[in-house]
Amino acid sequence: MSRARLAGAACAVTATLSTLLAGGVASAAPQPGGVQPFIVGGDVASPVPYAAQVYVEGRFNCSGTIISAQWVLTAEHCLGNSMSVRLGSNDLGGGTEVTVDRQEVAPGADIALLHLTSSFDTTYVTLGDADPATGATNQIFGWGRETPTGPAAPKLKTANVEVTGKSQDYLGGPAIQSRGINGAAWKGDSGGPQMADGKQVGVASTVQNQGGENPNGTNNYGSVANSRDWIRSTAGV
Secondary structure (H helix, E strand, O other): OOOOEEEEEEOOOOOOOEEEEEOOOOOOOOOOHHHHHHHHOOOEOOOOEEEEEEOOOEEEEEEEEEEEOOOOEEEEOOOOOOOOEEEEEEEEEEEEEEEEEEEEEOOOOOOEEEEEEEOOOOOOOOEEOOOOOOOEEEEEEEOOOOOOOOOOOEEEEEEEEEEEEEHHHHOOOOOEEEEEEEOOOOOOOOOOOEEEEEEEEEEEEEEOOOOOOOOOEEEEEEEEHHHHHHHHHHHOO
């Protein structure tokens, strides 16, 4: 089975494992064949103060979360040159632009931290210390594509997913596997959060068996709990 990232936008992939990168932007991760992933289906999200838009060379590439005044959490395969983020708006291209001056990579996981050149004051996301239980209903968020080849979503979207067990992320690290209930991740959702009881438990990495526009596709989100000690030592939270 081939792998594909979720950068670029979020929707469906047939018989492939795809990353959720937004279309066309190079990342630090190896580039396998196949399509890449976004939230297909789902709903427009209410204001989410900790949501972050991740840009490479001025182009939207991934989703993410702001975890403290100068740190954004995203996926390692979202990294690239001349990075920046937009914070404080659910509208794609909206909010405050802040440049990134440092990229830190979690060992053995598709998880990364972006250090910002200036502080941003908001309500930061709370990180979970344990993976969610199998069978639990979680929420995913992102600006990924809403159709297989369309643009990134103009507004932040969200969907409910059911946790189906453990899996691996794009780089072979521990991941949370879930099935879309009313929507699934796709290109551009990479790096975005999976939330359980108000805490971030996962980082969008890959999707599989999405089909054309399948809102019930399978999502694989890198485990925040697995990288929790590294996040604390790197970002202090």
